Amino acid sequence: MLTTLLRDSRALAALAVPLILTQLAQVALTTTDTVMMGLLGTEELAAGGLALVIFNQLRTMGVGLLTSVGNQIAAAAARLERTEDAAEPGEGGKTGEREAAHAEIRGIVRASMVLATLAGLAGAVLMLLIGQALIWLGQDAAVVERTRAMLLALAPGLLPCLWFQAIRQFTVGMRRPQALLQITLASIAVNAGLNWVFLHGTWGLPQLGLTGIGVATSTVYLLSCLALYLSAKKDAQLAPLLSLNAAKADGATSLRLVGLGVPIAATYGSEAGFFSLTALMAGSFGPAALAAHTAVNQLVYIVFQVAVGLSHAASINVSRELALGRTDDARRLKNTALACAAAVMTLVGIAYLSLPRVxxxxxLDSGSDQALGIATHLLMVTAVLQFFDCAQNIGVGLLRGLDDTKSGFRITLIGYWAVGLPTSWLLAYALDLATLGIWLGLLTGLATTALLLLRRYNHQLAGYRSEPVPA
Structure with a gap:
């Protein structure tokens, strides 16, 4: 039993670790932007932060729209692998099946690029429209003016950002994600350098201030997309299958990706909205409560990247195992992913409880005793909450491996909005537990979501009928 778990964990980690490190590197990318904004002043930080919230909300939903591409690629690649394994030396009868599998993968890549293009254009337009509407939402006029300029610089970057995600899903689905980490790490340094150049107008370039940070971010997304594309074209296994000819995209494949992707995008948007609303609730208890909530939430967000990597890796592997007809292995993947997550969350929880100030x-500023005291109590809740937060994200990924994206969306609506939010309100306001009550409500909502998602996966897998494996 233990030997099997260790073997499965190593196999899962081979895909999960590069994805986790890539996610953490992306967090460092946005952190760099925030630090640079803070150097400009309070108004610039407020305006830039608001612009990034709008950009990240639309980017996150766009990424969700493309997330199922990796699963579709993984399943098609597994069928290709099965065909090649079944072929005998010199046998030509399998040539047609191999060509069909190649064509299927190329068709998925083309369709994903069409989807990324449409989502990027629509998101950019929506971003600018939201910028125009900010003044009607009670925001400070000076902040809104700077936010609009920042959004104008960020909007063009959404297109290459989603192109990058489409190619990323292709490489992950083919289980060759190694270049992702190298490119993302390089993008941090490039982003910091461009931020500084556009911010201060060095090397004869105009001094763009806050807008320059937006220009730098859009430029980095474009460069990252080109770097990942060129890396894939140099890979002997990936190059023949990487077809970006949108004119040859199949309508049926595109619609299938839309049908799978829309519920994922809605799930991501719902989760982001849920956490944003709890931030507004925390703000109602004063600046110290909001500062404590923001600090702990950022910690949760960083650790959450471990869950994202494990979820995506487990999801891809479930798609592959089912395409190979190995239902028992797909069932075991759930326990492996949860065990890996629990090990990491236990170590993090120990740090929360034993070294909260560190x-x-x-x-948090060490002089803010009130905020520090609130945050320390929140860490006690977070030490338990993160187990369920990680489990619910893995649950969504496992269901995605079964091509079941609608169940995940429905269950997260129940967990977040029907259970979590009312519980947060009841504990925070009715029982006067303030910010602590909000986080206890978050814990309840995430626990409910995790249990329902994992139960749904077990139920779906029990009735799953995979394709027969040819002899």
Whole structure:
């Protein structure tokens, strides 16, 4: 039993670790932007932060729209692998099946690029429209003016950002994600350099201030997309299958990706909205409560990247195992992913409980005793909450491996909005637990979501009928 778990964990980690490190590197990318904004002043930080919230909300939903591409690629690649394994030396009868599998993968890539293009254009337009509407939402006029300029610089970057995600899903689905980490790490340094150049107008370039940070971010997304594309074209296994000819995209494949992707995008948007609303609730208890909530939420967000990597890796592997007809292996993947997550969350939880001031130091001023006290109590809840947060994200990924994206969306609506939010309100306001009550409500909502998602996966897998494996 233990030997099997260790073997499965190593196999899962081979795909999950590069994805986790890539996610953490992306967090460092946005953190760099925030630090640079802070150097400009309070108004610039407020305006830039608001612009990034709008951009990230639309980017996150666009990424969700493309997430199922990796599963479709993984299943098609597994069928290709099965065909090649079944072929005998010199046998030509399998040539047609191999060509069909190649064509299927190329068709998925083309369709994903069409989807990324349409989502990027629509998102950019929507971003600018939201910028125009900010003044009607009670925001400060000076902040809105700077936010609009920032959004104008960020909007063009959404297109290459989603192109990058489409190619990323292709490489992950083919289980060759190694270049992702190298490119993302390089993008951090490039982003910091461009931020500084556009911010201060060095090397004869105009001094763009806050807008320059937006220009730098859009430029980095374009460069990252080109770097990942060129890396894939140099890979002997990936190059023949990487077809970006949108004119040859199949309508039926595109619609299938839309049908799978829309519920994922809605799930991501719902989760982001849920956490944003709890931030507004925390703000109602004063600046110290909001500062504590923000600090702990950022910690949760960083650790959450481990869950994202494990979820995506488990999801891809479930798609592959089912395409190979190995239902028992797909069932075992759930336990492997949860065990890996539990090991990491246990170590993090120990740090939260034993060294709270050290953990909170980068986010809270040591002179803010009230905020530090609130955050320390929140860390006690978070030490338990993160187990369920990780489990619910893995649950969504496992269901995605079964091509079941609608169940995940429905269950997260129940967990977040029907259970979590009312519980947060009841504990925070009716029982007067303030910010602590909000986080206890978050814990309840995430626990409900995790249990329902994992139960749904077990039920779906029990009735799953895979394709027969040819002899």
């Amino acid at each position: 953990v909170l130091f980068p986010f």
